[in-house]
Amino acid sequence: MKRIFMWAAGALVLLIAVVAGVVAMLNVDDRSEQPPAASTAPATAEQIAHGAYLVRTGDCMACHTARGGKELAGGRAIQTPFGAVYSPNVTPDKETGIGTWSADDFWRALHNGKSKDGSLLYPAFPYTNYTKVTRADADAMFAYLQSVPPVQQKNLEHGLRFPYNNRFLLYGWRALYFRPGVYKAETQQSVEWNRGAYLVQGLGHCSACHTTRNALGGSDLKAELGGGFIPVVNWYAPSLTSDEEIGLGDWDIQHISALLKDGISPRGTVLGPMAEVVGASLQHLSDADVRAMAVYLKSLPRQKEAPAEKERASPDQVASALDLGQKIYKNHCADCHQASGKGVWPAYPPLASNHAITMSAPVNAIRVVLNGGFAPSTAANPRPYGMPPYGPTLTDSEVAAVVSYIRNSWGNKAPIVSASEVSRYRSVPLD
Structure with missing residues (x-):
């Protein structure tokens, strides 16, 4: 028994030494x-x-x-x-x-x-x-x-x-x-594509927000740019590779470029933390660099994820929520976003066929209704239109109803939102 204990202790010491050696090797400059x-x-x-x-x-x-x-x-x-x-x-x-x-x-x-x-x-x-x-x-x-x-x-x-x-x-x-390493160009790709990859992967640090992090704060490299919650802020940075979310594969290059540089495009408007990124950083980039980023982002492999399981509401619950949501939308939203949900370019973004609205995680839509939505002021859009906050005037159930209505109208299709989900994000700090 003593010999077995000595062997086990020796093996443990050896394992610790190997792990320490690997950690030290991986941390060498x-x-x-x-x-x-x-x-x-x-x-x-x-x-x-x-x-x-x-x-x-x-x-x-x-x-x-x-x-x-x-x-x-x-x-x-x-x-x-x-x-x-x-x-x-x-x-x-x-x-x-x-x-x-x-x-x-x-x-x-x-x-x-x-x-x-x-x-x-x-x-x-x-x-x-x-x-x-x-x-x-x-x-x-x-x-x-x-x-x-x-x-x-x-x-x-x-x-x-x-x-x-x-x-x-x-x-x-x-x-x-962490693995240090300067960007290496992919020779089979164009100079423009490589420039975009260099900016997106490097200084742009897009994956810092648009990639899921685990409990230790490490990024899931197998799902890079696949979307993720921004810690503490509780804003969802959507997937740039999924057609179910923002996936840019079917966007025109000029629309991606406009969203990055101007903060607005016919396909949508940047809000929340991304509005700060556009206002403080991306709008100051050259047209060539913004286009290069757009070319690279559009080329990312498109992924189709299985829909997340969510508790299903009864048909009566769905009908009741959508009926109330339609009334609220007519009273508070239709003047700007139109009864058709198509919005008015460039002032009011479209809600119809807008994947940012129908993502499985409804947090962004909920927070915009609660706290308002404000695009960044840019050279191309110096006086952006803003959406007022409805948190002070609408109850959790009413916010849930109107968000559910928007997520299920004009061809949109997504699970309805519950009042408890709205309550979860009502008290979340904005910054």
Whole structure:
């Protein structure tokens, strides 16, 4: 018995050593493809301008600027299921920002998810996407960040719960979910397609929201861009590959481009968190880059998922909900979206044949009715029309009824919504 115990103990020690070795190996900096150190020559105006464009493309201001705070000085809380992560100061202040960083330090942060001192960065900073950025683009971004006015503002301590506040655990997380590597062009695809893939997969970090995350916050790479709930905010980022949701395979390129750059298109309007992305980032991209993203997104393999099982309502319940919903729609919605549900372009988006309305998860439609819907202000749509919030005037049952009616009219077909679902999202914070 003693010998068996010794064998078991030895096997356990060996297993722990193997696991530790694998974790350590998977966390070694990716230096195999790291270009030589950046030049020490002063940045050119052209490089700084290119960096400003790339920083805008990555939507860096959105996270690194607190509400009402100074640009890029950090302090904005990124809420996660594990607690709040506060964005750092990335201005060139030498005490509280990145004024003492080198271009190599900045490259390691983007490419390997490690700070200047070697500490691991929390993946609320999407280095799992930014690792695809080329060294030349990273250097341009750094040159721009070093050119902005320095702001002295101390970084806030993260508000993560135990045990997630232990950075050592990130070694295990990275071993499971992170593989550094610059984007490699697919030679069988066009230059335009590859440019779009580089932007969507890298700086655009679209998968950060549009991919389901597991209980540890890792992305399901087998269902990349297949849709997912944005943690804490409880807004659903729809699938970009499913015909049952937004799946862009049957969209015209110009309509995808318009949605990304203008926030509106004949097929729909961006609302919620995506409105902020368009307003702060995508509208500032060149037409060529937006089109490249559209070309890539349209080419994504289209998937057809089995419909999610949901408790079926009785025929009487369905009839009652749709009858009440029709009355509410006539009184509150038809003037803008029309009795036909076709809307009025470009002011009011169509509801008929709008897959964003009929997704299996009705959360977005519910929250728009409760809280209103507001497209971003863009160059092509500087004074967007907004939808007023009906949460203060409609009960949970009434909101459920009108959403159910919209999801089952003019050719739309989706399960009806219950009052309990509306109640679940009525008190959810907007940001």
